[in-house]
Amino acid sequence: MIARAGGATPFKPPAAARESIQGHYAGFASRFAAFVADVVVLTGIFLLGLAAFNFAVRILTRESVHFDRSNIGVLIAYFAWVFIYFALFWGLNGRTAGGALFGLQVLTDDGDDVSGRRAIVRTVVFPLSFLILGLGFLGILLGDRRRALHDVIAATVVVYSWDARAARLRYLSYSSSPGTRPPGLTPHQPAHLSPQVEEGGQFPGDDMVPPRGQSGPSG
């Protein structure tokens, strides 16, 4: 290994930023952001599907179909699609598109993969957390394992599936090789990687092995 010339700047890495949060229970903001991303994605796909359906009907019958919110058939189709979307992705690998974007994964409460049956149960009871005025989500803020009501019923947990330590090393590698720095990562935001880690001190389980199936940035 060749020492980099000119690297005379004293280096003092924030000690706690070396820790990984992989496998730890995910917090409210990440879960909410992932849910919003999922809603955007699944709604976008649904609208594309409606447009494709409309296009196909127009070609076949030369008549246009107009959809609106009062159309009960569209609502039923939408909620069926929502059910399929969440149940399918949670059952496949515990990740929806939003979960993958924000590095979240659904596991059983003891850390195993979620089975298809449990994914269906979770999807069915998911609306309960909304229907009781959102109180079902209080468990994420107050519970020791950050579980919402639907998590408790389905015996599942949501964990961070990305490695904050690896992300920090990637950031440092960009810093040491400026030509490769991706947009959005500026020299003025060294603390953007897990700022809570830098402030929060020690994390338990920093030697956590990756949950199954996750390795890349989309994990």
Add this chain to the structure above:
Amino acid sequence: MDPLARLRAVRGRLAPQMEATAQVIAERVITLVIDAVDLNAILARIDLNAVLRQVNIEEPIDRIQINEVLARVDLNAALEQVDLNAVLRRVDIEEPIDRVDLNGLLDRVDVNQIVQQIDLNEVIVKVDLDAVLNRIDMNAIAQRIDVEALVEHTDLGAVIARSSSGIASGLFDAIRSRTVGVDEAIARWVARLRRRPYTGPPGPPAKLRAAAGS
């Protein structure tokens, strides 16, 4: 005639023969005694540690010109003749070492000269590297490495940057770390309201923890 003169004459003639006879007898007796004595047994009964305790080690050491002595010694030949393990087993090394001013001693030693006399290749050939490596806790060594400094100040960082899918992974990292930052800010705020200490995100689930420990 002096009666004693005769005796003196006799003594003058006999004395050399008697001395020669005595010398022969003495040599024979000493040889017999030495043959009869088991020196190893005697040495085994000597408490070397007690002897060492009585010796003022500093004094002879001060009088020795160590460099001159070492220059005249064929260390390799000497070391080959010594069963160091047998000697060391009998000696309480700690005690004499405690009494020696090693710093003062080492100041007087020309280490370069000693090293030049030693055939390091031969020494290394005798070393069982596997046994040495087995005794090393590589994990403990790895934990002492400042990986962040390594990545930032060496070409390893450039290698990682080139090998990772830069833009996508960078954006994902930024998005995730910001939301985790909000997670932790909320968690600390809630903990403060509940007047409980906050030590970081809880977890992980039992099986993940067990897998990490195995």
